[in-house]
Amino acid sequence: MRLAFAVLCFAAAASPLSAQSLRPFTVGVTGGTLGIGPEVTYDINPFLSVRGSATFFGVGASGSTASYRYRGHAHVSNFGGTIDFHPFVNGFRLSAGARSTEHNRVSFTGTARNNRTFSGVIYTPDQVGPLNGEVRAKSISPLVSVGYVRSTLIGLTFGFDAGVMFHGRPTAYNFSAPGQLGTNPAAASEYANQQQRVENEVDGLKYYPIAQLSVGYRF
DSSP: OHHHHHHHHHHHHHGGGGGGGGSOEEEEEEEETTEEEEEEEEESSSSEEEEEEEEEEEEEEEEEOSSEEEEEEEEEEEEEEEEEEOTTSSSEEEEEEEEEOTTOEEEEEEEESSOEEETTEEEOHHHHOOEEEEEEOOSEEEEEEEEEEEOOSSEEEEEEEEEEEEOOSOEEEEEEOOSHHHHOGGGHHHHHHHHHHHHHHHHTOOEEEEEEEEEEEEO
């Protein structure tokens, strides 16, 4: 009896929020580390909702080693969704889902910082030529996050989420070196070393941080 009474009390406390089912859709925009793009939310009941979004962005970066300087450009284009659980029947939410990340990639070019010597012959950086390649994540990446959304029955909504996406070990491939680095047999060892260096650098990048803000309108 006590358990039944507690359940009834909980249902009664939550019942005012069930009116939200009359306005279940929220359409808006999200932006952050996953990119910027449209977002749609559908409230199933006061405890559960589902969200879907498509996000895009591009950014350049550079770095260097003792022998080579690298420049890269990240192209992020992904979409996916989450199931949001509101354990306290309010704006606080725990989310889990997945995103399609097969189009996320980093294109990079490495150039020698100084003259290189192969078989006793000195080559300038221009003669050594670039080392080009790409880094890509796996096709589907699961994610988890915690967040909060502030909304009314109808009108503007504001939310944020923080978490992590598990995109696994990125793959480095499509290496090419049109200059001496790739065509001179004497440079084969250095060419292989630079490839291995790139692969070692991306080997530990198995997790991607999530920090997203969102603004929408509830219908």
